[in-house]
Amino acid sequence: MAHASSLSDSALVASCREGDSEAWNELVERFSRYVYAISQRGFRLSGADAEDVFQEVFARTYERLDDLRDDGALRGWLAQTTRRLSIDSLRRSGREQVTETLPEPADDTWIAQLDEALSVHQAMGELPDNCQEILDRFFCRDESYRAIGDALEIAQGTIASRISRCLARMRELLGKETGEEAVR
Amino acid sequence: MREMYDEEAIARALRDLPRPPEGWIRAAQQLPAARAALDGLVERALADASLRATVLADLAGALRKEGMEPDRRAAAVLRARLEPEPG
Numbered sequence: 070m071a072h073a074s075s076l077s078d079s080a081l082v083a084s085c086r087e088g089d090s091e092a093w094n095e096l097v098e099r100f101s102r103y104v105y106a107i108s109q110r111g112f113r114l115s116g117a118d119a120e121d122v123f124q125e126v127f128a129r130t131y132e133r134l135d136d137l138r139d140d141g142a143l144r145g146w147l148a149q150t151t152r153r154l155s156i157d158s159l160r161r162s163g164r165e166q167v168t169e170t171l172p173e174p175a176d177d178t179w180i181a182q183l184d185e186a187l188s189v190h191q192a193m194g195e196l197p198d199n200c201q202e203i204l205d206r207f208f209c210r211d212e213s214y215r216a217i218g219d220a221l222e223i224a225q226g227t228i229a230s231r232i233s234r235c236l237a238r239m240r241e242l243l244g245k246e247t248g249e250e251a252v253r
Numbered sequence: 254m255r256e257m258y259d260e261e262a263i264a265r266a267l268r269d270l271p272r273p274p275e276g277w278i279r280a281a282q283q284l285p286a287a288r289a290a291l292d293g294l295v296e297r298a299l300a301d302a303s304l305r306a307t308v309l310a311d312l313a314g315a316l317r318k319e320g321m322e323p324d325r326r327a328a329a330v331l332r333a334r335l336e337p338e339p340g
Contacts, residue, residue, distance in 0.1 A: 090285060097281045102270035105277075110269075120277055124326055127281040131288070182269065189266035208267035236260040243263070 074098075074194065079141040086134045097127055100144070103187045104151050111179055112155035118162065122154045144187070148180055192242045200235035207232055280322065287327065290319045295334045309335055 074095055076084065081099070084092035101123075108114045108122045129150055130143075137146060193201055202221065206212040207228075218225040272278075294315065298305040308315040312331050313323035321327055 088285075093285055094282045097278060101273050101278050101281065105273035106270050120274075121326070123273060123277050124281060124284075127284060131284050186266040186269035189263055190270055193267070204267060205272070208264050209271050233260075236263055239263050240260060 077141070078143050079139075082134065082137060082143055085131075093131070096130075096143075099191070100147055100187075102190060103144070103183060104147055106183050106186070107148060107151040107180070108155045108158075111152070111183075112159060114155055114158060118158045122151065122158055125154050126151050144184070148183075152180075189239075189243070193239060195242055196235060196238055200231075200238060203228070203231055204235050204239070280324075283322075287321050290321050291316075291327065291331060291334075294319050295331070298335055305335055 076092070076095070078099075081092050081096050085096055104123055104126050105119070108119045114122060126147060130147065137143065193204060196204070199221075203217060206217045206220065212220070214225045214228045217223075217228055223231070294308065298308045309332065312328040316323040316327055316331065
Protein backbone atom coordinates (compact mmCIF):
# COMPACT_ATOMS: atom_id res chain seq x y z
CA MET A 70 0.00 0.00 0.00
CA ALA A 71 1.13 3.57 -0.67
CA HIS A 72 2.39 5.54 2.32
CA ALA A 73 -0.66 7.05 4.03
CA SER A 74 0.68 10.59 3.77
CA SER A 75 0.66 10.33 -0.03
CA LEU A 76 -2.99 9.24 -0.22
CA SER A 77 -5.77 11.52 -1.37
CA ASP A 78 -8.44 12.34 1.18
CA SER A 79 -10.86 9.85 -0.30
CA ALA A 80 -8.26 7.05 -0.44
CA LEU A 81 -7.36 7.85 3.14
CA VAL A 82 -10.97 7.52 4.26
CA ALA A 83 -11.26 4.22 2.40
CA SER A 84 -8.13 2.90 4.15
CA CYS A 85 -9.42 4.04 7.54
CA ARG A 86 -12.64 2.21 6.87
CA GLU A 87 -10.62 -0.97 6.33
CA GLY A 88 -9.11 -0.55 9.78
CA ASP A 89 -5.70 0.72 8.66
CA SER A 90 -4.27 2.39 11.76
CA GLU A 91 -1.54 4.19 9.82
CA ALA A 92 -4.24 5.79 7.68
CA TRP A 93 -6.18 6.88 10.75
CA ASN A 94 -3.02 8.43 12.23
CA GLU A 95 -2.51 10.32 8.98
CA LEU A 96 -6.12 11.48 8.86
CA VAL A 97 -5.80 12.96 12.35
CA GLU A 98 -2.42 14.47 11.50
CA ARG A 99 -3.71 15.95 8.23
CA PHE A 100 -6.77 17.64 9.67
CA SER A 101 -5.81 18.34 13.28
CA ARG A 102 -4.72 21.94 12.59
CA TYR A 103 -7.88 22.62 10.61
CA VAL A 104 -10.24 21.36 13.32
CA TYR A 105 -8.27 23.18 15.99
CA ALA A 106 -8.29 26.45 14.05
CA ILE A 107 -12.05 26.38 13.48
CA SER A 108 -12.89 25.92 17.15
CA GLN A 109 -10.19 28.17 18.51
CA ARG A 110 -10.05 30.98 15.99
CA GLY A 111 -13.56 30.80 14.64
CA PHE A 112 -15.32 30.35 17.95
CA ARG A 113 -12.65 31.39 20.44
CA LEU A 114 -13.08 28.30 22.57
CA SER A 115 -10.80 28.06 25.56
CA GLY A 116 -8.40 25.19 26.27
CA ALA A 117 -10.65 22.52 27.82
CA ASP A 118 -13.64 23.34 25.62
CA ALA A 119 -11.49 23.39 22.50
CA GLU A 120 -9.98 20.04 23.47
CA ASP A 121 -13.42 18.51 24.05
CA VAL A 122 -14.59 19.66 20.65
CA PHE A 123 -11.38 18.44 19.03
CA GLN A 124 -11.69 14.94 20.49
CA GLU A 125 -15.41 14.75 19.81
CA VAL A 126 -14.94 15.71 16.15
CA PHE A 127 -12.46 12.88 15.61
CA ALA A 128 -14.55 10.45 17.67
CA ARG A 129 -17.57 11.18 15.45
CA THR A 130 -15.45 10.94 12.34
CA TYR A 131 -14.25 7.50 13.41
CA GLU A 132 -17.76 6.34 14.28
CA ARG A 133 -19.24 7.59 11.04
CA LEU A 134 -16.62 6.56 8.54
CA ASP A 135 -19.09 4.09 7.07
CA ASP A 136 -21.77 6.74 6.69
CA LEU A 137 -19.77 9.31 4.71
CA ARG A 138 -21.58 9.62 1.41
CA ASP A 139 -18.61 11.07 -0.41
CA ASP A 140 -15.15 10.16 0.85
CA GLY A 141 -13.67 13.19 -0.87
CA ALA A 142 -15.95 15.52 1.07
CA LEU A 143 -14.29 14.76 4.37
CA ARG A 144 -12.91 18.26 4.79
CA GLY A 145 -16.36 19.86 4.48
CA TRP A 146 -17.84 17.33 6.84
CA LEU A 147 -15.12 18.05 9.41
CA ALA A 148 -15.68 21.79 9.10
CA GLN A 149 -19.41 21.45 9.56
CA THR A 150 -19.08 19.07 12.52
CA THR A 151 -16.50 21.28 14.23
CA ARG A 152 -18.70 24.34 13.80
CA ARG A 153 -21.76 22.58 15.15
CA LEU A 154 -19.93 21.16 18.16
CA SER A 155 -18.28 24.51 18.86
CA ILE A 156 -21.66 26.26 18.92
CA ASP A 157 -23.02 23.52 21.22
CA SER A 158 -20.06 24.05 23.50
CA LEU A 159 -20.67 27.81 23.65
CA ARG A 160 -24.32 27.21 24.45
CA ARG A 161 -23.50 24.73 27.20
CA SER A 162 -21.12 27.16 28.83
CA GLY A 163 -23.77 29.88 28.72
CA ARG A 164 -21.92 32.05 26.29
CA GLU A 165 -24.53 32.10 23.55
CA GLN A 166 -24.36 35.85 23.41
CA VAL A 167 -20.74 35.56 22.29
CA THR A 168 -21.97 34.04 19.06
CA GLU A 169 -23.37 37.43 18.13
CA THR A 170 -19.84 38.64 17.59
CA LEU A 171 -18.77 35.53 15.73
CA PRO A 172 -18.87 35.05 12.00
CA GLU A 173 -22.34 34.31 10.73
CA PRO A 174 -22.75 30.64 9.87
CA ALA A 175 -23.73 31.69 6.37
CA ASP A 176 -20.52 33.68 5.99
CA ASP A 177 -18.01 31.13 4.83
CA THR A 178 -15.19 33.61 4.19
CA TRP A 179 -13.23 32.63 7.27
CA ILE A 180 -13.70 28.91 6.56
CA ALA A 181 -12.53 29.55 2.99
CA GLN A 182 -9.40 31.21 4.41
CA LEU A 183 -8.75 28.16 6.59
CA ASP A 184 -9.33 25.91 3.57
CA GLU A 185 -6.68 27.83 1.66
CA ALA A 186 -4.38 27.67 4.65
CA LEU A 187 -4.84 23.91 4.82
CA SER A 188 -3.94 23.60 1.14
CA VAL A 189 -0.75 25.55 1.82
CA HIS A 190 0.05 23.27 4.76
CA GLN A 191 -0.48 20.23 2.60
CA ALA A 192 1.88 21.64 0.00
CA MET A 193 4.39 22.23 2.79
CA GLY A 194 4.32 18.48 3.37
CA GLU A 195 6.05 18.07 0.02
CA LEU A 196 9.04 20.16 1.08
CA PRO A 197 12.21 18.57 2.48
CA ASP A 198 12.01 17.92 6.23
CA ASN A 199 14.45 20.70 7.10
CA CYS A 200 12.28 23.25 5.30
CA GLN A 201 9.10 21.99 6.94
CA GLU A 202 10.76 22.21 10.32
CA ILE A 203 12.06 25.74 9.98
CA LEU A 204 8.84 27.14 8.46
CA ASP A 205 6.71 25.45 11.09
CA ARG A 206 8.86 26.74 13.94
CA PHE A 207 8.98 30.29 12.63
CA PHE A 208 5.45 30.82 11.33
CA CYS A 209 3.29 28.36 13.26
CA ARG A 210 5.06 28.22 16.60
CA ASP A 211 6.26 31.81 16.55
CA GLU A 212 9.76 30.80 17.64
CA SER A 213 12.54 33.38 17.57
CA TYR A 214 15.63 33.05 15.36
CA ARG A 215 17.56 32.29 18.51
CA ALA A 216 15.21 29.46 19.58
CA ILE A 217 15.24 28.00 16.08
CA GLY A 218 19.01 28.26 15.87
CA ASP A 219 19.41 26.49 19.22
CA ALA A 220 16.90 23.75 18.41
CA LEU A 221 18.21 23.00 14.93
CA GLU A 222 21.84 23.73 15.73
CA ILE A 223 22.25 26.23 12.92
CA ALA A 224 23.72 29.73 12.97
CA GLN A 225 21.14 32.41 13.73
CA GLY A 226 22.55 34.55 10.93
CA THR A 227 21.51 32.00 8.31
CA ILE A 228 17.92 31.52 9.45
CA ALA A 229 16.31 34.41 7.57
CA SER A 230 17.86 33.30 4.29
CA ARG A 231 16.86 29.68 4.90
CA ILE A 232 13.27 30.75 5.55
CA SER A 233 13.31 32.81 2.41
CA ARG A 234 14.64 29.91 0.33
CA CYS A 235 12.06 27.52 1.79
CA LEU A 236 9.25 29.99 1.06
CA ALA A 237 10.49 30.32 -2.50
CA ARG A 238 10.38 26.52 -2.90
CA MET A 239 6.90 26.52 -1.47
CA ARG A 240 5.84 29.11 -4.03
CA GLU A 241 7.21 26.94 -6.77
CA LEU A 242 5.24 23.99 -5.44
CA LEU A 243 2.01 25.94 -5.21
CA GLY A 244 2.59 27.35 -8.68
CA LYS A 245 3.17 23.83 -10.00
CA GLU A 246 -0.07 22.65 -8.42
CA THR A 247 -1.90 25.58 -9.95
CA GLY A 248 -0.57 24.58 -13.34
CA GLU A 249 -1.60 20.96 -12.79
CA GLU A 250 -5.08 22.05 -11.76
CA ALA A 251 -5.36 24.23 -14.84
CA VAL A 252 -4.78 21.31 -17.21
CA ARG A 253 -7.15 18.92 -15.39
CA MET B 254 -6.38 31.77 -6.45
CA ARG B 255 -3.11 29.93 -5.98
CA GLU B 256 -1.19 31.81 -8.63
CA MET B 257 -1.73 34.85 -6.42
CA TYR B 258 0.31 33.34 -3.59
CA ASP B 259 3.27 35.47 -2.74
CA GLU B 260 5.57 34.72 0.15
CA GLU B 261 3.60 36.93 2.48
CA ALA B 262 0.38 35.08 1.69
CA ILE B 263 2.10 31.75 2.26
CA ALA B 264 3.44 32.96 5.59
CA ARG B 265 -0.01 34.18 6.61
CA ALA B 266 -1.57 30.85 5.65
CA LEU B 267 1.00 28.97 7.71
CA ARG B 268 0.30 31.22 10.70
CA ASP B 269 -3.44 30.61 10.30
CA LEU B 270 -3.15 26.97 11.25
CA PRO B 271 -1.12 26.45 14.41
CA ARG B 272 -0.52 22.89 15.53
CA PRO B 273 -2.71 21.73 18.40
CA PRO B 274 -1.05 20.33 21.53
CA GLU B 275 0.68 17.00 20.85
CA GLY B 276 -1.36 15.25 23.54
CA TRP B 277 -4.60 16.07 21.73
CA ILE B 278 -3.31 14.62 18.49
CA ARG B 279 -2.00 11.50 20.20
CA ALA B 280 -5.30 10.93 21.99
CA ALA B 281 -7.26 11.25 18.74
CA GLN B 282 -4.87 8.88 16.99
CA GLN B 283 -5.28 6.31 19.76
CA LEU B 284 -9.04 6.48 19.47
CA PRO B 285 -9.52 3.20 17.53
CA ALA B 286 -7.43 1.20 20.01
CA ALA B 287 -9.11 2.88 22.96
CA ARG B 288 -12.53 2.25 21.46
CA ALA B 289 -11.71 -1.46 20.99
CA ALA B 290 -10.50 -1.75 24.60
CA LEU B 291 -13.62 0.02 25.83
CA ASP B 292 -15.90 -2.25 23.78
CA GLY B 293 -14.23 -5.31 25.30
CA LEU B 294 -14.59 -4.00 28.83
CA VAL B 295 -18.26 -3.09 28.32
CA GLU B 296 -19.02 -6.49 26.86
CA ARG B 297 -17.45 -8.28 29.83
CA ALA B 298 -19.05 -5.96 32.38
CA LEU B 299 -22.52 -6.35 30.88
CA ALA B 300 -22.15 -10.12 31.12
CA ASP B 301 -20.96 -10.03 34.74
CA ALA B 302 -22.95 -8.00 37.29
CA SER B 303 -20.15 -8.03 39.83
CA LEU B 304 -17.60 -6.72 37.33
CA ARG B 305 -20.09 -4.10 36.19
CA ALA B 306 -20.51 -2.85 39.77
CA THR B 307 -16.74 -2.78 40.26
CA VAL B 308 -16.22 -0.82 37.05
CA LEU B 309 -18.95 1.69 37.89
CA ALA B 310 -17.49 2.18 41.37
CA ASP B 311 -14.08 3.06 39.95
CA LEU B 312 -14.29 4.07 36.32
CA ALA B 313 -10.80 5.55 36.21
CA GLY B 314 -9.27 2.42 37.77
CA ALA B 315 -11.10 0.17 35.31
CA LEU B 316 -9.89 2.23 32.36
CA ARG B 317 -6.34 2.17 33.66
CA LYS B 318 -6.48 -1.62 33.99
CA GLU B 319 -7.40 -1.80 30.31
CA GLY B 320 -4.37 0.30 29.46
CA MET B 321 -6.41 3.38 28.66
CA GLU B 322 -5.96 6.96 29.76
CA PRO B 323 -8.54 7.48 32.52
CA ASP B 324 -9.72 10.83 31.16
CA ARG B 325 -13.17 12.20 31.87
CA ARG B 326 -14.40 11.69 28.31
CA ALA B 327 -13.63 7.96 28.35
CA ALA B 328 -15.10 7.67 31.85
CA ALA B 329 -18.31 9.38 30.73
CA VAL B 330 -18.66 7.05 27.74
CA LEU B 331 -18.04 4.00 29.92
CA ARG B 332 -20.59 5.12 32.51
CA ALA B 333 -23.20 5.86 29.85
CA ARG B 334 -22.78 2.42 28.32
CA LEU B 335 -23.01 0.58 31.64
CA GLU B 336 -25.74 2.52 33.38
CA PRO B 337 -29.35 1.74 32.50
CA GLU B 338 -31.30 4.33 30.56
CA PRO B 339 -33.26 6.57 32.95
CA GLY B 340 -37.00 5.88 33.15
